[in-house]
Amino acid sequence: xxxxxxxxxxxxxxxxxxxxxxxxxxxxxxxxxxxxxxxxxxxxxxxxxxxxxxxxxxxxxxxxxxxxxxxxxxxxxxxxxxxxxxxxxxxxxxxxxxxxxxxxxxxxxxxxxxxxxxxxxxxxxxxxxxxxxxxxxxxxxxxxxxxxxxxxxxxxxxxxxxxxxxxxxxxxxxxxxxxxxxxxxxxxxxxxxxxxxxxxxxxxxxxxxxxxxxxxxxxxxxxxxxxxxxxxxxxxxxxxxxxxxxxxxxxxxxxxxxxxxxxxxxxxxxxxxxxxxxxxxxxxxxxxxxxxxxxxxxxxxxxxxxxxxxxxxxxxxxxxxxxxxxxxxxxxxxxxxxxxxxx
Amino acid sequence: xxxxxxxxxxxxxxxxxxxxxxxxxxxxxxxxxxxxxxxxxxxxxxxxxxxxxxxxxxxxxxxxxxxxxxxxxxxxxxxxxxxxxxxxxxxxxxxxxxxxxxxxxxxxxxxxxxxxxxxxxxxxxxxxxxxxxxxxxxxxxxxxxxxxxxxxxxxxxxxxxxxxxxxxxxxxxxxxxxxxxxxxxxxxxxxxxxxxxxxxxxxxxxxxxxxxxxxxxxxxxxxxxxxxxxxxxxxxxxxxxxxxxxxxxxxxxxxxxxxxxxxxxxxxxxxxxxxxxxxxxxxxxxxxxxxxxxxxxxxxxxxxxxxxxxxxxxxxxxxxxxxxxxxxxxxxxxxxxxxxxxxxxxxxxxxxxxxxxxxxxxxxxxx
Numbered sequence: 001x002x003x004x005x006x007x008x009x010x011x012x013x014x015x016x017x018x019x020x021x022x023x024x025x026x027x028x029x030x031x032x033x034x035x036x037x038x039x040x041x042x043x044x045x046x047x048x049x050x051x052x053x054x055x056x057x058x059x060x061x062x063x064x065x066x067x068x069x070x071x072x073x074x075x076x077x078x079x080x081x082x083x084x085x086x087x088x089x090x091x092x093x094x095x096x097x098x099x100x101x102x103x104x105x106x107x108x109x110x111x112x113x114x115x116x117x118x119x120x121x122x123x124x125x126x127x128x129x130x131x132x133x134x135x136x137x138x139x140x141x142x143x144x145x146x147x148x149x150x151x152x153x154x155x156x157x158x159x160x161x162x163x164x165x166x167x168x169x170x171x172x173x174x175x176x177x178x179x180x181x182x183x184x185x186x187x188x189x190x191x192x193x194x195x196x197x198x199x200x201x202x203x204x205x206x207x208x209x210x211x212x213x214x215x216x217x218x219x220x221x222x223x224x225x226x227x228x229x230x231x232x233x234x235x236x237x238x239x240x241x242x243x244x245x246x247x248x249x250x251x252x253x254x255x256x257x258x259x260x261x262x263x264x265x266x267x268x269x270x271x272x273x274x275x276x277x278x279x280x281x282x283x284x285x286x287x288x289x290x291x292x293x294x295x296x297x298x299x300x301x302x303x304x305x306x307x308x309x310x311x312x313x314x315x316x317x318x319x320x321x322x323x324x325x326x327x328x329x330x331x332x333x334x335x336x337x338x339x340x341x342x343x
Numbered sequence: 344x345x346x347x348x349x350x351x352x353x354x355x356x357x358x359x360x361x362x363x364x365x366x367x368x369x370x371x372x373x374x375x376x377x378x379x380x381x382x383x384x385x386x387x388x389x390x391x392x393x394x395x396x397x398x399x400x401x402x403x404x405x406x407x408x409x410x411x412x413x414x415x416x417x418x419x420x421x422x423x424x425x426x427x428x429x430x431x432x433x434x435x436x437x438x439x440x441x442x443x444x445x446x447x448x449x450x451x452x453x454x455x456x457x458x459x460x461x462x463x464x465x466x467x468x469x470x471x472x473x474x475x476x477x478x479x480x481x482x483x484x485x486x487x488x489x490x491x492x493x494x495x496x497x498x499x500x501x502x503x504x505x506x507x508x509x510x511x512x513x514x515x516x517x518x519x520x521x522x523x524x525x526x527x528x529x530x531x532x533x534x535x536x537x538x539x540x541x542x543x544x545x546x547x548x549x550x551x552x553x554x555x556x557x558x559x560x561x562x563x564x565x566x567x568x569x570x571x572x573x574x575x576x577x578x579x580x581x582x583x584x585x586x587x588x589x590x591x592x593x594x595x596x597x598x599x600x601x602x603x604x605x606x607x608x609x610x611x612x613x614x615x616x617x618x619x620x621x622x623x624x625x626x627x628x629x630x631x632x633x634x635x636x637x638x639x640x641x642x643x644x645x646x647x648x649x650x651x652x653x654x655x656x657x658x659x660x661x662x663x664x665x666x667x668x669x670x671x672x673x674x675x676x677x678x679x680x681x682x683x684x685x686x687x688x689x690x691x692x693x694x695x696x697x698x699x700x701x702x703x704x705x706x707x708x709x710x
Binding site: 023024025026027028029030032033034036037038039042044063064065066094096097098099101140142143144146225226282283286287288289290291292295299303307310311 | 362363364365366367368369370372373374376377378379382403404405434436437438439441480482483484485563623624627628629630631632633636640644647648651652
């Protein structure tokens, strides 16, 4: 039986609950949670996808105000376009105001750079599913770790080249396939080549095309939790994709040091919302919605994967798909254990 | 074939004020979500009738959970078995919502023959684990209800000289399933010296019998001195000697929860009178989250590991394909499980051969 507590005034000495000034202290549990979270630290895994030269690495560095991108970490490696899409992860431990975070930036060099780009999203899809699989295997283990290391891709930033016209077939194909398994945040890269009018009309076209193709990017409408969320997220949905400019160079403007790009006709201030929408992207990704992005990955994308795997394993009990041969271990009654491929 | 890049960890280090990125807001983002969702906590109380369990619960949470309770008389209690009764109450304070479930165990220790009177209790705890295991392994994990018991307050009578056999057996039956916090009940019938002696005795016996009661986690080295001091005092004070009260009395010009005696007034919240405040602070204000964590990470995981091993070996024996709950065939089973399965397989083969031989012999005899 459920009942809220209600104090009732009664004479001294008789059975009576305590007056309103008494206080149990259950709100202290928030502080306990915070303490624990601070001790443990957080994890955040972000993937960047887009053709070479769209400023992916620079944008990551700008977002996290440090040299977190793969290029910064391996500055002397000769830049060449790989023959196939590669997946390269770099992790960093960052700390801010006592909050520790393990940030992993996953780069995808080679995407969209070939002459024939058919199915170039497949290695990316496989990587994302592999992370889900790793997590799932750990979760169903008999002796599982207290805190399962989370390598799942929480967010995938997709860089749209600033053509000003519309989405390219490759953009549509990629986002159509991947929006079902990961949170996609599309951005218009190198937006300093678009005037404000061009930018607005480009964004409108992109939004229409996303809608027409049934592509649900973050924040997805169906995952809004309540009216308050919906209000906040509707405003964001009217603004995406964010038109961003990245830079890790500082300049002096009006007596302040700001990150920007200096040209003969003026200096573009990255964090100035009159110039570009970088600040909105940063706020969304880091300051307001980071936890929500992780929650949707855990409770929706991962769960979808898990349900599919559970259903598959009940049906495909004996087949061994080509790229995941059954491990050579004895199993009850000769049933081969396997990891079925997902695509 | 594409390969994932090797992960290398670099420490970029602390960001200065100027380089504020903003992920320091993460704890607040998590905070906000928790406040919306609210918390839940399941507390079990166990001990003989008349130890003041209900009164203590009312005092701890400032509720009146038991006002419609009917107490049985001695005759009615003869045939009473241990029951499990749940009370749920929603408490809200400063915007934080807590769904508190109190699991009562009336009848425990009251019979003439109390052999295994804790069995209904251990069964209940196991059932909650099993339910959670099923839910967690199931397909729809959206709204799993956590009914696992996070903490068990065990009331030791103050009249004896330490732990009685039933106390020892109860705690040993439960210490690997739930966080046990032993309490000295009705501590207002003991003088401070007597309390100290009793606490020392009980602590000794807990050690001697190998009972694993709930341990407070170690303090972090970077906590402030005040916190460390409080923590030390808390640990030295166990088992807590508590007093509860459903009545308000006037003491020292204030209205407080207490008990009125001809020789004086016992104040529940007076730290020099009893350890009620320490218990409340520990249970609610500082260790509630840790109690839940230990339940999830230790007690539940132990149950789960045991359960899976039993199921896997049973599957080998029964020659069955479907398991009672959806689990994936383990691609890399534990070495132990593997050995166990191999053993059972061989045993089965041997038994089958013996059976065949016997059947053959019988068949020959008949001919």
